[in-house]
Amino acid sequence: MNEVLQRRLxxxxxxxxxxxRRVLESAQGPRLQVDGRDLLQFCSNDYLGLANHPxxxxxxxxxxxxxxxxxxxxxxxxxxxxxxxxxxxxxxKITGRERALLFSxxxxxxxxxxxxxxxxxxHILEDRLNHASLLDAGLLSGxxxxxFQHNDMADLERRLQKLPADGNRLIVVDAVFSMDGDMxxxxxxxxxxxxxxAWLMADDAHGFGVLGENGAGSAEFFDLxxxxxxxxxxxxxxxxxxxGAFVAGSxxxxxxxxxxARPYIYTTAMPPAVAAATIxxxxxxxxxxWRRSHLQELIRYFRDKxxxxxxxxxxxxxxxxxxxxxxxxxxxxxxSALEQRGILVSAIRPPTVPVGSSRLRITLSAGHSKADIDxxxxxxxxxxxx
Ligand code: PMP
Numbered sequence: 001m002n003e004v005l006q007r008r009l010x011x012x013x014x015x016x017x018x019x020x021r022r023v024l025e026s027a028q029g030p031r032l033q034v035d036g037r038d039l040l041q042f043c044s045n046d047y048l049g050l051a052n053h054p055x056x057x058x059x060x061x062x063x064x065x066x067x068x069x070x071x072x073x074x075x076x077x078x079x080x081x082x083x084x085x086x087x088x089x090x091x092x093k094i095t096g097r098e099r100a101l102l103f104s105x106x107x108x109x110x111x112x113x114x115x116x117x118x119x120x121x122x123h124i125l126e127d128r129l130n131h132a133s134l135l136d137a138g139l140l141s142g143x144x145x146x147x148f149q150h151n152d153m154a155d156l157e158r159r160l161q162k163l164p165a166d167g168n169r170l171i172v173v174d175a176v177f178s179m180d181g182d183m184x185x186x187x188x189x190x191x192x193x194x195x196x197x198a199w200l201m202a203d204d205a206h207g208f209g210v211l212g213e214n215g216a217g218s219a220e221f222f223d224l225x226x227x228x229x230x231x232x233x234x235x236x237x238x239x240x241x242x243x244g245a246f247v248a249g250s251x252x253x254x255x256x257x258x259x260x261a262r263p264y265i266y267t268t269a270m271p272p273a274v275a276a277a278t279i280x281x282x283x284x285x286x287x288x289x290w291r292r293s294h295l296q297e298l299i300r301y302f303r304d305k306x307x308x309x310x311x312x313x314x315x316x317x318x319x320x321x322x323x324x325x326x327x328x329x330x331x332x333x334x335x336s337a338l339e340q341r342g343i344l345v346s347a348i349r350p351p352t353v354p355v356g357s358s359r360l361r362i363t364l365s366a367g368h369s370k371a372d373i374d375x376x377x378x379x380x381x382x383x384x385x386x
Contacts, residue, residue, distance in 0.1 A: 016329060017349055027052045028241075030367040032344060040372055041344040042362045047210045047319045048291040049367030050241025050284060056277040063276035071269035075102070076258070079269035087275040088246070090282050094216045095234070097226050097248035101257050104270050106205050106235035106245035107133040111140060112261030113201065113233060113247050114172065118143040122168040125159055125198070127151065127184065129177050132352075134203060138172070150177075153188050160196040169198035170231075175218035176206035179353050179361060181316025183207075186218060190228035201231035209239025210319060215285035215292055226250060240281040244270045291366035295319055298364045302373050309381060314359075322348070322359040323380075331358035337383035343376055 012018050026033035028051035032041045050056060063083060073079035084102055091100035103109035114137035118124055122143040126134055129150045138145040144167075149155040156171070163169060171193050173184040186202060193200040204217040212220025219229050226232075226249060235245040247257060257264055284291070302321055306313045312324045325331040328349045335347035338360075349358045362376070 016332070030365060030372060034344070037342070039339065039342055039344040040375055042364065042376055043344055043346045044365065045206070045238035045363060046241050046367070047239045047295060047363070047365050048241060049365050050281050053241060053284065055280045055284060056241060059280035060273045060277040063273040067272040069271055069273065071271050073269065074265060074267055075269045076265055081269070081272040081275070083272040083275040083279070084269060087279050090279060091246045092248055094214065094282060095219060095232055095248040096216070097232060098251045099254040100246045100248040101254045101264065102270065102275070103245045103247065103264055104267050106203070106233070106237070108263035108267065109233050109245040109247055110134050110203060111137045112263035113231060113257060114138060114170070115141045115262065116257050116260035117199070117231070118168060118170050121166065122170070123163050124170050124172060125156060126172045127174065129180060130172060130174050131178055131203060131205070134172050134174070151182070151185060153185065153192065157192055160192060160198065163196070169196065170201060171198050172201045173203070174206070175202040175204040176318050176320065178206055178320065179322065179348055179359070180314055181318045181320030181322060182314070183218065183318065186222045186224055186229065190224055194228070199230055200228070201233065202229055203233045205235040205238055206318065206320060208234035209281070209285060210292060210295065215239070236278050240278055242278040242281050243274050244278065295364060295366045298368055298370065298373060301370055302364060305373070305377055309377060311380060319364045321362045321364060323362060324357060324359050326356055326358060328358045331360060334360060334383055337386060338379050341379040341383065343379045
């Protein structure tokens with residue numbers, strides 16, 4: 001093999017940051033089978049427990065029987081089916097936006113949107129803890145790209161004040177930060193965007209389906225319409241238990257994305273059966289609201305008990321409840337100790353999170369019970385004492 005690659009791989013091994021995959025032998029759910037063992041998992045983003053829901057499975061099977069499996073082509077060639085179209089209309093309706101546009105993944109939605117809207121001479125300001133896809137999008141866009149301190153509105157305002165008058169301005173944040181679980185102060189961001197004549201984009205990968213009265217996500221949670229939050233991105237592979245992503249906003253925004261977003265134009269449309277499964281998931285947001293309330297109850301239950309046990313919880317009220325460990329090796333050792341006790345929780349290390357802030361990223365799901373959380377807490381106490 002190429003020597004440079006060999007050296008880079010060896011370096012990564014030495015840093016103990018080598019990433020390995022687990023092979024799952026079962027469907028998604030609170031319990032996963034790995035190497036013949038049943039593990040209770042707290043690491044998926046299937047927050048509502050929909051990934052293995054019979055109604056999603058039936059919708060996918062029925063549509064595959066009628067429409068086949070493959071998307072066939074990109075949306076602009078001949079891959080845009082009536083199911084994609086219906087799903088876009090449903091997404092526009094639930095988010096209260098004029099239109100929505102499907103992307104094949106959230107990563108592509110972020111790359112496509114930021115690069116379609118911004119270019120040379122423009123200015124992008126991103127929270128420094130934004131998801132990798134947003135940071136990559138900022139770099140790829142060719143615009144002037146800066147990162148402000150996490151959720152620090154004073155730092156953002158100072159930077160906005162210093163921008164030259166020319167060029168478009170885009171402020172971009174994760175609505176729920178994927179490795180911390182805290183939320184961006186979207187109303188304050190919307191006010192700054194308005195004051196400094198910037199667009200605001202929020203990536204609601206971890207809020208859509210979960211937050212808000214109807215599960216419409218962070219925009220609904222904060223009651224922010226299209227005017228205040230003009231570029232709303234959401235993913236379909238997390239709370240909705242399906243796959244893919246969307247951007248919702250004005251008719252003009254969606255037309256601009258169709259014309260200029262390269263990861264939209266040059267990729268195969270998601271399979272129509274996936275769109276059908278996602279429509280079934282949107283129906284379940286209405287038909288099974290208990291999933292959101294049960295999840296909220298589990299979040300409170302976990303936090304109350306974890307705080308009473310003096311576990312190093314972070315400032316999050318969402319389904320992402322990380323425990324801050326600090327040292328990389330200690331975080332990995334804790335994750336292995338939990339696995340030995342039948343519990344799967346991933347250790348998240350640099351470069352995904354800043355150096356010195358390695359953590360266990362615990363995620364809760366409506367598929368869990370309080371007894372599952374008791375098991376997790378007991379295993380944590382035991383593993384930390386060992
Ligand atoms: N944005 C955020 C905040 C995410 O956490 C993720 C997924 N980890 C994505 C975007 C990418 O979404 P997808 O998995 O659909 O590509």
